[in-house]
Amino acid sequence: FEDIVHKTKPSKREGFFFKKEINSEERLILKGISGIVFPGELLAILGPSGSGKSTLINALGGKLNDSNITKGTITYNGKPLSKSVKQNLGFVAQHDIFYPHLSVNETLVFSALLRLPNSLSKQEKMLKVKEVIDELDLNHCKDTIIGGPLLRGVSGGERKRVSIGQELLTNPSLLLVDEATTGLDSTIARKLVMNLCELAKGGRTVVMTIHQPSSKLFHMFQKILLLSDGNGMYFGKGDYVLDYFSGIGYSPLVAMNPTDFLLDLANGLLWWHSKPGHIKDKVGLLFYYTQFCGFIPMVQTLFTFPEDRAMIIKERSSCMYYRLSSYFIASNVIDLPVQLFMPTLFITITYWMGGLKANASNFFQTLSVSLLYAMVSQSIGQAISAMLFKNDDIYSCGENVTCLVGNYPTIKHIGLDNQGMSVAVLVAMLVGYRLIAYFALIIRMTHN
Ligand SMILES: Nc1ncnc2c1ncn2[C@@H]1O[C@H](COP(=O)(O)OP(=O)(O)OP(=O)(O)O)[C@@H](O)[C@H]1O
Numbered sequence: 001f002e003d004i005v006h007k008t009k010p011s012k013r014e015g016f017f018f019k020k021e022i023n024s025e026e027r028l029i030l031k032g033i034s035g036i037v038f039p040g041e042l043l044a045i046l047g048p049s050g051s052g053k054s055t056l057i058n059a060l061g062g063k064l065n066d067s068n069i070t071k072g073t074i075t076y077n078g079k080p081l082s083k084s085v086k087q088n089l090g091f092v093a094q095h096d097i098f099y100p101h102l103s104v105n106e107t108l109v110f111s112a113l114l115r116l117p118n119s120l121s122k123q124e125k126m127l128k129v130k131e132v133i134d135e136l137d138l139n140h141c142k143d144t145i146i147g148g149p150l151l152r153g154v155s156g157g158e159r160k161r162v163s164i165g166q167e168l169l170t171n172p173s174l175l176l177v178d179e180a181t182t183g184l185d186s187t188i189a190r191k192l193v194m195n196l197c198e199l200a201k202g203g204r205t206v207v208m209t210i211h212q213p214s215s216k217l218f219h220m221f222q223k224i225l226l227l228s229d230g231n232g233m234y235f236g237k238g239d240y241v242l243d244y245f246s247g248i249g250y251s252p253l254v255a256m257n258p259t260d261f262l263l264d265l266a267n268g269l270l271w272w273h274s275k276p277g278h279i280k281d282k283v284g285l286l287f288y289y290t291q292f293c294g295f296i297p298m299v300q301t302l303f304t305f306p307e308d309r310a311m312i313i314k315e316r317s318s319c320m321y322y323r324l325s326s327y328f329i330a331s332n333v334i335d336l337p338v339q340l341f342m343p344t345l346f347i348t349i350t351y352w353m354g355g356l357k358a359n360a361s362n363f364f365q366t367l368s369v370s371l372l373y374a375m376v377s378q379s380i381g382q383a384i385s386a387m388l389f390k391n392d393d394i395y396s397c398g399e400n401v402t403c404l405v406g407n408y409p410t411i412k413h414i415g416l417d418n419q420g421m422s423v424a425v426l427v428a429m430l431v432g433y434r435l436i437a438y439f440a441l442i443i444r445m446t447h448n
């Protein structure tokens with residue numbers, strides 16, 4: 001498929017009683033997507049929700065609505081979509097529909113009788129069903145009913161395999177599966193993808209879209225197409241995708257599931273001037289602000305005092321007398337610019353990039369609240385850090401004199417012994433803040 005562009009036509013609806021036209025805007029859903037898959041290969045289409053995965057796979061299956069505009073070329077062995085191509089193509093939709101009272105075997109027999117050509121005898125059709133059941137590992141549940149919302153039947157993974165089985169009956173050379181693993185746990189998802197992998201290895205071409213694959217699945221994809229808001233971000237070998245992104249400066253900071261990383265990247269592009277209606281993207285961005293300004297500074301400060309401790313003890317015992325308060329103030333003053341610089345830089349760039357309200361007053365409000373939040377988080381980190389000086393720890397409080405850390409005036413004042421009291425205060429804060437939230441909610445709702 002080459003340079004696939006898909007637009008929804010502006011639809012005009014007229015009011016029933018009034019002559020009022022409702023225009024919905026033309027939307028660009030796929031913005032020039034290209035790729036190629038060979039027999040024996042499994043292509044996984046990855047991307048966040050709404051990025052155009054289903055649209056693309058529907059285009060490949062020739063199932064897109066004609067009233068919308070699709071440009072670009074899709075060829076199958078070099079030829080355009082024709083009746084004979086369609087006969088060699090299996091399409092498994094996101095939502096599969098079955099008769100809930102039929103068993104797995106009956107469902108497949110039913111499909112086989114209707115779909116396989118009359119040139120095959122009934123026995124040959126039954127044999128086909130048996131082959132498919134073996135191939136998809138469905139033997140243990142072949143007499144279980146499919147089930148539905150009110151009727152307990154086969155599991156979600158088995159259900160998906162039955163719908164793949166229905167397509168395999170005609171032995172298609174191209175198999176398209178939308179949302180292969182959605183709603184399945186990682187073990188069953190893995191089994192299903194392994195099934196698809198085996199089918200590909202048998203010489204078929206398999207294309208699937210997939211939501212949140214686990215890292216184990218990731219290594220089974222020979223080819224990956226990563227979509228972000230209708231743009232193709234990557235098309236190529238699965239093994240090479242992380243190298244590609246690290247080559248252009250994007251590597252995960254911590255060890256993480258490669259697909260989570262890819263989806264984060266794809267979502268990151270969504271933040272580039274995300275549309276006013278995309279509230280989820282903005283909430284996501286603000287969530288990262290809280291992480292970046294709150295959690296990270298707190299964890300960074302957590303180990304300051306225990307790390308500095310040895311140095312303080314050494315310096316104070318080697319006649320470099322300075323008050324603990326001097327150390328405390330110096331450590332704060334030195335760290336402050338660095339700790340404020342990073343969040344300022346981060347917010348200044350991402351605020352405008354993410355398309356949040358573009359006026360100075362909102363920007364400075366966001367920035368100042370975030371910086372204040374960063375400083376509060378650091379203080380919490382410092383408090384915990386200071387408490388990590390254990391009570392029975394000693395420090396040298398003069399030449400050849402050691403004192404108990406617990407007797408140090410500040411620490412004594414805070415009182416490390418009253419742990420029960422601390423827990424009580426924490427609980428009081430927990431309840432207190434929730435009450436404030438509740439009352440604020442009441443006030444807001446009555447104002448509305
Ligand atoms: N016929 C249509 N008219 C208007 N908008 C459409 C139409 N078809 C798709 N869209 C929009 O195109 C975008 C892509 O849809 P698509 O179903 O391809 O996403 P997806 O990547 O499969 O998402 P998900 O992972 O949630 O299934 C969505 O924002 C959707 O609302």
Ligand SMILES: [Mg+2]
Nearest residue numbers: 053054094179
């Ligand atoms: Mg979809």
